[in-house]
Amino acid sequence: MIADLIADGLVLLHFAFILFVAAGAILVLRWPSLAYVHVPCLIWGIAIELGGFICPLTPIEVEWRLAAGRDGYSGGFIDHYIMPLVYPPGLTRAMQILLGLALLILNGLIYGYLVVRRARVLDRAGRLASCPRWRPGGSNAGEEGSRRAAGSQRPLNTEGSHNSDTAVRRPRSSG
Secondary structure (H helix, E strand, C coil): CHHHHHHHHHHHHHHHHHHHHHHHHHHHHHCHHHHHHHHHHHHHHHHHHHHCCCCCHHHHHHHHHHHCCCCCCCCCHHHHHHHHHHCCCCCCHHHHHHHHHHHHHHHHHHHHHHHHHHHHHHHHHHHHHHCHHHCCCCCCCCHHHHHHHHHCCCCECCCCCECHHHCCCCCCCCC
């Protein structure tokens, strides 16, 4: 009973890992720091596919199946569980290479988009930082600029937000 649950849990873990490898870049679009986990998993998945290796989870799962008194299977997880669902029987080496290349291309496009988007954000931030108008605390025009920046601040209302009705208007000093 316990061995059965462990074997089934390994199948679910294996399947979740494959989904994460295949579609994790889409999650990285929303949560960019997830790339630190996804990229190593992606490299592993591509290496397994292109190298023709069997994932180490497969023999572990087979051992737990045998320990539970069930039949094991030969071949890899994808060949045994996924291919019958998605692809015709008889996974060939050429199909494995195509799967690996599809992973590489799809994820390469998504990560390429992320790199370009990040570069644009950094470029925009760099332009804003170089513009005195956008620097925190006002411009770098010396004491006069600091006085102007301080005079342009509006007090907060009782709710903690800026309100034009409570703004203090100070006359500009000449000079």
